Amino acid sequence: MKPVLLLMIPLRDQLLAQLRERFDVRHAPTQVEREAIVRSHGEEIEIVLTNGTIGISADQIDAMPRLTFACAYGAGYENIAVEHARSRGIALANGAGSNEDCVADHALALLLSAVRAIPTLDSACRQGVWRDDLPLFPQLAHKRVGILGLGSIGRKIARRCEAFDMSVGYHNRSKRSDLPYAYFGDAEALANWSDFLIVAAPGGAATRHIVNSVVLAALGSDGFLVNISRGSLVDTAALAEALSAGGLRGAGLDVYEGEPDPPAALIGLRNVVLTPHVAGSSPEALQAALACFMDNAARHLAGEPLRTPI
Numbered sequence: 001m002k003p004v005l006l007l008m009i010p011l012r013d014q015l016l017a018q019l020r021e022r023f024d025v026r027h028a029p030t031q032v033e034r035e036a037i038v039r040s041h042g043e044e045i046e047i048v049l050t051n052g053t054i055g056i057s058a059d060q061i062d063a064m065p066r067l068t069f070a071c072a073y074g075a076g077y078e079n080i081a082v083e084h085a086r087s088r089g090i091a092l093a094n095g096a097g098s099n100e101d102c103v104a105d106h107a108l109a110l111l112l113s114a115v116r117a118i119p120t121l122d123s124a125c126r127q128g129v130w131r132d133d134l135p136l137f138p139q140l141a142h143k144r145v146g147i148l149g150l151g152s153i154g155r156k157i158a159r160r161c162e163a164f165d166m167s168v169g170y171h172n173r174s175k176r177s178d179l180p181y182a183y184f185g186d187a188e189a190l191a192n193w194s195d196f197l198i199v200a201a202p203g204g205a206a207t208r209h210i211v212n213s214v215v216l217a218a219l220g221s222d223g224f225l226v227n228i229s230r231g232s233l234v235d236t237a238a239l240a241e242a243l244s245a246g247g248l249r250g251a252g253l254d255v256y257e258g259e260p261d262p263p264a265a266l267i268g269l270r271n272v273v274l275t276p277h278v279a280g281s282s283p284e285a286l287q288a289a290l291a292c293f294m295d296n297a298a299r300h301l302a303g304e305p306l307r308t309p310i
Contacts, residue, residue: 003301006041006064008034008050009073015290022294023047038063047071047300049293052094052203052230053259055079061088069300071293074099074280075153076230077310078204092310093296097152099285104156106279107198107228108164110252113273114224115140115196117250120270138222141165146194148187148210149201149229150176157198169193187211191218196226203230213238216248224250228279231256231263240265243272254279 005023007016019025026041028034034054038045042063048070050056056070058081070085072094085092113119117137124134145161147154150170158168158181169182171190176183184190187210191197197219201207211225211234219225225248227234236257242248243266252273256263259277266272295307 003046003297004041004044004066005047005049006037006045008048008054008056012286015286018290018294019049022297034060047297049073050080052076052078052080055081056085057081058084061085061090069093069297071095071296072310073289073293076203078202078230080310082310091300091306093293093300093306093308094310095289095292096308098289098292099280099282100153100156102282102285103153103228103279104160106254106275107157107200107226108160110226110228110254110273110275110279111145111196111198111224112140114226114250114252114271117271119273140196143167143195144169144193145196145198146170146184146190147181148190148197148199148233150179150181151200151202153228154198154200155179157200166196187215188218191215191223192220194219194223196224199225199227199229199233201229201233203232208232209235209238211235211239213242216242219248221246222249224248224252226252227256228254231259236263236265240269243269 002022002024005019005025007019007025007027010029026037028037038060043065045064046066046068048056048067051073061067061081061084067090069091070080072080074095077094082092115138142165144167147158147168147170150172154170161168169184169190171184171187184193199211213235216238239251243251250271254275255277292308299306
């Protein structure tokens with residue numbers, strides 16, 4: 001018999017079909033469906049596939065007595081009850097590495113779009129406005145970019161920024177001895193040095209609103225902010241105020257507080273570029289994430305070490 005899998009996230013048909021070949025899938029992409037399946041089929045579930053945003057709670061874990069393995073479809077796992085799962089002996093993994101290139105690409109796309117005001121220029125061109133009637137927008141080359149969180153995605157962003165002849169600085173929980181970039185002891189110091197600040201740190205309570213009014217003030221009126229990590233890292237109200245009052249020149253956000261609802265405080269602002277949490281989504285990245293889960297699940301069922309354990 002196939003192992004019973006609770007799939008807690010939306011998944012495209014082609015990927016879902018691949019899962020059904022290996023597992024007896026209970027698909028619950030909405031909160032209502034998740035609650036119903038855990039209530040009615042919790043005793044059957046052996047494996048869970050979720051993501052960092054949806055996670056899996058301690059109560060849900062306790063409602064699945066046969067659960068032995070849970071995996072995040074992507075790198076983030078901030079809403080998985082990790083310690084509770086471990087106390088139950090449940091193996092945990094994530095999709096680390098599967099979408100890093102895609103996220104790094106999107107970070108640069110947002111930075112370019114915000115700094116060069118691509119949406120504004122696109123709109124102007126469609127309205128017949130010629131360049132002589134438009135303001136000038138800065139370039140990326142020879143500017144200073146600060147990366148808040150220099151993990152694997154942050155490092156890929158840094159390499160892309162180097163290709164644009166930008167100087168790279170970073171703030172991390174600790175200084176890295178294996179990289180040549182300038183290190184700053186906190187987010188404010190990094191923002192004060194930077195022309196552009198890219199947020200690439202993990203989500204969770206420890207990083208909530210790490211980009212606040214103080215950090216935005218340090219970035220300054222000519223600064224630009226990009227966030228491709230989690231919406232919780234940026235204080236939305238402070239960002240809206242800075243963008244509206246001229247305290248910040250522009251921003252590009254793929255994530256924001258209150259997802260999936262759009263950030264109401266930012267919608268009317270022309271100097272912010274928004275995308276709906278798609279930085280890590282491409283055909284290649286989604287297939288790689290599924291392959292990573294399949295490999296981890298196969299290893300777990302065979303009693304072998306996981307490929308990407310949490």
